[in-house]
Amino acid sequence: MLMLLMSSPAFALTRDDGDDPGPGLSVIDTLGLYVALPIVLFLVIAGLTMVLARGSDNPRTHVASTHHPRA
Template sequence: MDKKNALRAGALAAGTTLMMLLMSSPALALTRDDGDDPGTGLSVVETLGLYVLAPLALFAVIAGLVLVLDRSHPDHRVSAPGAKGKTKTKAKVAAKA
């Protein structure tokens, strides 16, 4: 019974993919529409800079700002279980009170 369902699902997926490929005709991309004004293409360096380096730089700037402007109290930070960090003792808590 499982093989029958798997074959049915595979046939459905293959049929759907085939229909999507047939419906999207790449030949229509060659005809220009009214008002279509494509610019010059990007070089490889420009493409890598725009789609790889710019997002990485933006991520680095945002992460750096978050780290530099972090104002959270060290006692409220979450650490891994079993990690040796500063912990408040009962004497220090009682002394503050």
């Protein structure tokens, strides 16, 4: 029980040796980093995948029909 009291969040206000937090992020920085950047990365990867997959549609290397008739 004593250890639980000693580790309460009230002690989080004191800095430890070597603790040097940087400046905080603004709302715009946070939205850009955690919302806009992942969306942009997803769109870039999806776009590259579509462009590169479109270039590999060579009829000589693929089967004419990949759909099988239902039995």
